[in-house]
Amino acid sequence: AQSVTQLDSHVSVSEGTPVLLRCNYSSSYSPSLFWYVQHPNKGLQLLLKYTSAATLVKGINGFEAEFKKSETSFHLTKPSAHMSDAAEYFCVVSGTGKLIFGQGTELSVKP
Amino acid sequence: DTGVSQDPRHKITKRGQNVTFRCDPISEHNRLYWYRQTLGQGPEFLTYFQNEAQLEKSRLLSDRFSAERPKGSFSTLEIQRTEQGDSAMYLCASRTSGGQMSYNEQFFGPGTRLTVL
Numbered sequence: 001a002q003s004v005t006q007l008d009s010h011v012s013v014s015e016g017t018p019v020l021l022r023c024n025y026s027s028s029y030s031p032s033l034f035w036y037v038q039h040p041n042k043g044l045q046l047l048l049k050y051t052s053a054a055t056l057v058k059g060i061n062g063f064e065a066e067f068k069k070s071e072t073s074f075h076l077t078k079p080s081a082h083m084s085d086a087a088e089y090f091c092v093v094s095g096t097g098k099l100i101f102g103q104g105t106e107l108s109v110k111p
Numbered sequence: 112d113t114g115v116s117q118d119p120r121h122k123i124t125k126r127g128q129n130v131t132f133r134c135d136p137i138s139e140h141n142r143l144y145w146y147r148q149t150l151g152q153g154p155e156f157l158t159y160f161q162n163e164a165q166l167e168k169s170r171l172l173s174d175r176f177s178a179e180r181p182k183g184s185f186s187t188l189e190i191q192r193t194e195q196g197d198s199a200m201y202l203c204a205s206r207t208s209g210g211q212m213s214y215n216e217q218f219f220g221p222g223t224r225l226t227v228l
Contacts, residue, residue, distance in 0.1 A: 041221075042221065043114075043202075043219045043220055044202070045219075046216050046217075049216065090154075092153075097166075097167070098156040098159060098167065099144075099156065099217060100156070101153030101154050101155070102153050103151075104151075104152070104153050
């Protein structure tokens, strides 16, 4: 069975400081991994996806994630947070066509 | 706007009533998915279609729930005899089925928020 665990339910950073949202995955085979973002009252939007072509994946809005097989991790990072980054972030693994979501991490950005 | 659309955006109903939601996927996408998201949780898979065929249903989809995609385009999700535990956001997503399928992004609609009183 495949699953993802987001290690923090809430992360708070100051504007301009780095962001780290942690995700561990479990998969019996080479996984397909995604990060989605959900802003209040808006639909889920894909930030980035791991396609096995490169372990460091760059996404939209300056986000990136690194796939580490030895640690079964796929953490999301951004060098400098912006107020507009405040949202709910989901780490997701693809399983037999459907998506399996983590519990989510709420990111707060303080001015 | 050529994204995934859902109707209605909000639905308030009384316990025991039936409700039906509609999803219009991106036109060239042959796969359509339904998910349910409760407060403070990530979305959970309910069911998906490839064209008009319903290929998988979650154990979450009790016999009070039924989904259809009669012509392989839009889909409906019906909940019969609603219960307060059905209160949630119901999300629809679509994607293509070609290429390396597991890498294909699912595009999500804005969701239908159901409140059962």
